[in-house]
Amino acid sequence: MSRQFPSLLAGLAFALAVSACATPTTRHPVTAADLGIPAATSDMEASLARPGVVTFQRVAFARWTGGRGAFIDLDDPRTAGVPKGDEEATIYAYVIDHPRFGRVLIDAGVSATLEDRLNWVMRRGVRDLNVRIDRTMGQWLANETAPGAVFLTHLHFDHISGLIDLPLATPVYLGPGEAQERSRINLLLGSPADAILEGYGPLHEWAFQPDPDDAFDGIVDVFGDGSVWVISVPGHSTGSTAYLVNAVDGPKLVVGDAVSTRLGWEAGMPQPVPLAARAAAERSADRLRRFSVTHPAVEVFLGHQSRTGQVEGR
Numbered sequence: 001m002s003r004q005f006p007s008l009l010a011g012l013a014f015a016l017a018v019s020a021c022a023t024p025t026t027r028h029p030v031t032a033a034d035l036g037i038p039a040a041t042s043d044m045e046a047s048l049a050r051p052g053v054v055t056f057q058r059v060a061f062a063r064w065t066g067g068r069g070a071f072i073d074l075d076d077p078r079t080a081g082v083p084k085g086d087e088e089a090t091i092y093a094y095v096i097d098h099p100r101f102g103r104v105l106i107d108a109g110v111s112a113t114l115e116d117r118l119n120w121v122m123r124r125g126v127r128d129l130n131v132r133i134d135r136t137m138g139q140w141l142a143n144e145t146a147p148g149a150v151f152l153t154h155l156h157f158d159h160i161s162g163l164i165d166l167p168l169a170t171p172v173y174l175g176p177g178e179a180q181e182r183s184r185i186n187l188l189l190g191s192p193a194d195a196i197l198e199g200y201g202p203l204h205e206w207a208f209q210p211d212p213d214d215a216f217d218g219i220v221d222v223f224g225d226g227s228v229w230v231i232s233v234p235g236h237s238t239g240s241t242a243y244l245v246n247a248v249d250g251p252k253l254v255v256g257d258a259v260s261t262r263l264g265w266e267a268g269m270p271q272p273v274p275l276a277a278r279a280a281a282e283r284s285a286d287r288l289r290r291f292s293v294t295h296p297a298v299e300v301f302l303g304h305q306s307r308t309g310q311v312e313g314r
């Protein structure tokens with residue numbers, strides 16, 4: 001979409017209005033993570049040769065249907081051959097059980113009470129997605145041990161609403177700058193993240209340092225034993241993260257919405273992100289794909305779909 005302004009003055013007025021209206025993803029307080037050691041991609045790669053010590057499980061919580069343009073940028077010439085239509089998306093969380101540190105989740109599944117906390121614009125938007133819940137986080141918890149922590153790939157509502165059903169004392173970790181990302185759309189949508197995080201303590205930001213190998217923006221060894229790594233993959237959102245899990249049945253790479261669909265991963269289609277984030281989003285996606293090509297034994301889990309040949313979890 002291009003915007004034309006009759007004069008420089010009008011342009012300046014517009015810029016001022018935009019900056020005045022841009023609000024953060026959440027006003028929830030953040031603090032530095034009390035977990036994790038900054039590391040290099042080569043450290044993470046070396047860990048792949050050691051036997052895994054944690055278990056890993058993917059749980060599907062809900063499905064929704066969205067226009068293909070919600071996942072890939074249909075205005076980009078590289079997507080010209082892709083027909084219009086819908087994509088089926090699944091909302092997942094991932095369960096990691098560590099022999100010493102206990103259970104953590106990556107992302108939080110869904111809560112049935114999300115809609116009650118949303119403003120009418122957001123509520124209508126969610127209804128249009130025709131969300132079909134398989135299980136809520138509350139229902140899952142009825143038969144499962146509650147996690148000692150939740151590691152978020154990012155703060156979008158379809159990755160975090162299950163926090164509503166989790167104990168409020170559960171520490172929540174996320175990428176730096178994720179909470180503070182400013183956008184005009186947040187004002188319109190009434191900050192679903194604020195509504196979902198109500199009652200939680202400060203969010204813990206991973207302390208990334210530049211990756212000495214320059215293969216990623218940053219790497220943190222979460223428990224200091226090479227079992228779980230968090231990778232900085234900005235672009236889809238400012239603080240987007242991916243997680244490499246050295247599981248007993250082989251290494252897993254959870255990429256979050258850095259790449260959410262098969263069209264994004266297998267055909268390299270770009271995401272519909274704001275212009276300012278486009279280069280970062282493509283760079284992060286390219287870096288994840290490159291890592292996967294170098295390490296084909298690592299099983300990749302996309303944000304909202306299974307890879308071709310993988311069975312959708314239930």
Ligand SMILES: [Zn+2]
Pocket residue numbers: 154156236257
């Ligand atoms: Zn997202």
